[in-house]
Amino acid sequence: MKLRNRLLSSLAALTAASALSGVALAATPKDALVMAWNIDAISTFDPAQIGEVVTIELIANTCDRLMEYDPADPANILPGMAESYSVSEDGKTLTFKIREGLKFPSGNAATAAEMAWSLQRVVKIGLGASAALTEYGFTKENVESRITAPDATTLVLEFDQAYPTSLLLQAIAVYPIAIALDRQVLEANQVDGDLGNKYLATRTECVGPYKLARWNPGEVVILERNEDYWGEKPPLKTIVVRHVAEAATQRLMLEKGDLDIARDLTPEDIEAVRANPDISVKTTPKPQITYLALNHGNPLFADPKVRLALRYLLDYDAMMGSFLKNIGIKRQTPVQVGAFGALDEAEGAPFTLDIAKAKALLEEAGIQPGTKFSLILGTHPYSMPLAQHFQQNAAQVGLDVTVERMANAQLFAKVRGREFDMGIMSWQTSVNDAHGMASRHFYNPDNAFEKKLTQYPSWRSAYFSEDYNARVLAALAERDPAKREEMYLQMQRDQFQDGPQVYIFQTTQNVAWRKSISGWTDIGLRAFYGNISK
Secondary structure (H helix, E strand, O other), X not given: OHHHHHHHHHHHHHXXXXXXXXXXXXXXXXXXXEEEEOOOOOOOOOOOOOOOHXXXXXXXXXXXXXXXXXXXXXXXXXXXXXXXXXXXXXOOXXXXXXXXXXXXXXXXXXXXXXXXXXXXXXXXXXXXXXHHXXXXXXXOOOHHHHEEEEEOOEEEEEOOOOOXXXXXXXXXXXXXXXXXXXXXXXXXXXXXXXXXXXXXXXXXXXXXXXXXXXXXXXXXXXEEEOXXXXXXXXXXXXXXXEEOOOHHXXXXXXXXXXXXXXXXXXXXXXXXXXXXXXXXXXXXXXEXXXXXXEOOOOHHHHOHHHHHHHHOOOOHHHHHOOOOOOOEEEOOOOOOOOOEOOOOOOOOOOOOOOHHHXXXXXXXXXXXXXXXXXXXXXXXXXXXXXXXXXXXXXXXXXXXEEEEEOOHHHHHHHHHOOOOOEEEEEEEOOOOEHHHHHHHHOOOOOOOHHHOOOOOHHHHOOOOOHHHHHHHHHHHHOOOHHHHHHHHXXXXXXXXXXXXXXXXXXXXXXXXXXXXXXXXXXXXXXXEHHHOEO
């Protein structure tokens, strides 16, 4: 154990020294992948609590889920911890057949009972990720009777009504909540009955191809290959994810060979490294939307005329041709292009810069010149130019906007606590269905502050609409696919006028890597570390 810790410390120190000193390494270690990424959003590794893109990706590569996306085709869902599944005739019950012989790193057996307990735990803890189950009828009162394990290889989920099976597989079976946790370890380490929540802040206790070996906040995450993994073992022994916030530093390290992969390059950096014969670049559309989050607790943003006016204060085409070039496509609805029920690219982006129209709408709403509010943002390279662009246009209609930049973890904490006026935020779904975004942006089950429903951007923004709540639930229950699709399309058209946020672009993920590695696989919904080799 001491030798292992020394090796991890040496590897972390080596990559850190490279980042800080500017001295090139001859090469990254042959049995390790070294990746640079802005990872300051990480706050926990508990599947019941995570919601950030970075943590979800790390958990997806350390913890097997019930089912998995096909790395060759995201339209397909493959077996994971479950070998197969079946659906009852009435469509209300999903039964999964769990693999035999699975073990946690502790040596404890990972059976259907641990999976059932882990899913029940998500609901009982009641943190943000619980929404993935509560929206399908599971509650603290019924979850033990409706998520069960009749035997070691059988997991049964009984729903309150029939839902589209394809949606349930995406929303639950491949989502990071469908992870079996080591119950014995968590119960032995719980604090005040928290079912291991504090323990999992810095650890993983699951079955998967890699294990979390170390997390130094603001510095590094190190994953180690699980040598006892039941499936095909990854080629690389170690994954090192360095926190490198500045895109320019990532590019320099990549070009010098101090990195294998860079995750946060700017549009200019991407253009430059494409010309480098030693570097490959892949652009993948992601089911992620970037938007101006508006706090409806501020009366200014509770007015739909004001929200509509704000949509005319951005020059979308100019942004996409400059500081947003290569990192997204114009998108003014939260539902990602290509999802079931999504508007096409043209209909999904009707707004253009129109200062006069914005000014007229603000006057109709009775907003006085000189009205002040703050705009908070994180450390993504595009955030500051986007904030400044909005600030300058807002000034032309009499809005006085103060811009404040902060670490991503601080940004998320403020937004989750409703301690903001406006913020530049992103939200990603794991569901290739309009419900994935509609259920989080248009629907809010309970707007009470004490409910802390932080996995709903609608709740974070104190947005509550009985009309949209009813429409989202009706679409979810609709069994006719054509009718269901039209319901989502109309919701998106209507939200252009009165929607809760100002949606700007859908992210395209640019990843640049040295050609000394192969097998980088990112399907937008999921990145697969286990396919990478050198």
